[in-house]
Amino acid sequence: IAAFPSVHASRFDHALAHVDRWSGLVWQALRERGLYDEALQILTGDHGVGLGERGRPGGFLPWEEQVRVPLVLKVPGFAPRRVAEPVASIDVVPTLLSLFLPGAPSPHHGFSLVELMSGRAETLPRRTIVSLASFVDGYALLDVRERMVLLFFRAAGHRMLFDLARDPSQRVD
Numbered sequence: 001i002a003a004f005p006s007v008h009a010s011r012f013d014h015a016l017a018h019v020d021r022w023s024g025l026v027w028q029a030l031r032e033r034g035l036y037d038e039a040l041q042i043l044t045g046d047h048g049v050g051l052g053e054r055g056r057p058g059g060f061l062p063w064e065e066q067v068r069v070p071l072v073l074k075v076p077g078f079a080p081r082r083v084a085e086p087v088a089s090i091d092v093v094p095t096l097l098s099l100f101l102p103g104a105p106s107p108h109h110g111f112s113l114v115e116l117m118s119g120r121a122e123t124l125p126r127r128t129i130v131s132l133a134s135f136v137d138g139y140a141l142l143d144v145r146e147r148m149v150l151l152f153f154r155a156a157g158h159r160m161l162f163d164l165a166r167d168p169s170q171r172v173d
Contacts (some may be wrong), residue, residue: 002069004008009051012049012051023043027041027151031129037076038076039074039076039100040073040074040075040076041071041072041073041074042071042073042074042092043071043072043074043075044069044070044071044072044089044092044100045069046066046069046089047066047067047072048064048066048067048068048069049065049066049070050063050065050066050101053065053080053169055138062131062132062133062138062139062140062151063151063170064149064164064168064169064170066133067131067140067142069089071087071089071092073095073117075099075117078117078118081111081117081119083116083117084122085116085122085123085124085144086144087111087113087116087124088110090108090109090110090127091110091111091112092110093106093108093110094106094108094109094110094112094113094154095112095113095114095117096114098112099114102153107120111124111125112126123145124144126144126145127144128141128143128144129141129142129144130142136153136155136156137153137154137155138152138153138154138155139151139152139154140149140152142164145162147163147165148161148162148163149161149162149164150172151170161173
């Protein structure tokens with residue numbers, strides 16, 4: 001990321017350090033009160049950020065660096081586990097419902113991640129994950145199984161299709 005201006009990298013590093021510091025203070029307070037082990041914790045973001053991959057910092061286009069964000073769940077009774085299956089923010093509420101009301105039907109879109117978290121499943125039912133970039137009227141549609149993503153910029157009238165298994169940096173349409 002040599003083309004990324006150092007002032008932007010410095011701001012990004014500063015923002016990450018800020019989040020890290022405050023998260024650490026929350027976790028420390030939970031530990032001091034004896035609540036850490038029993039606390040359900042969710043750490044995620046609403047969007048990613050470009051670090052110069054497209055020749056500029058930031059951006060609002062639905063590229064992988066903008067739509068792929070961390071989702072970390074620490075749930076009492078579940079062993080730490082990394083899940084390779086792409087999931088979506090829309091899955092958080094159904095997951096919480098299935099944790100607090102096991103077996104209850106969910107009126108929400110999305111899937112419970114409990115089966116993935118427990119290791120009883122490696123994948124979710126086939127689906128397409130949709131991400132909207134409202135600033136540019138752009139959409140990303142990810143076919144999870146095929147690892148294909150379609151970027152559609154409605155206002156500009158163009159589309160691009162990428163095979164993320166072969167081209168994770170989205171360079172070859």
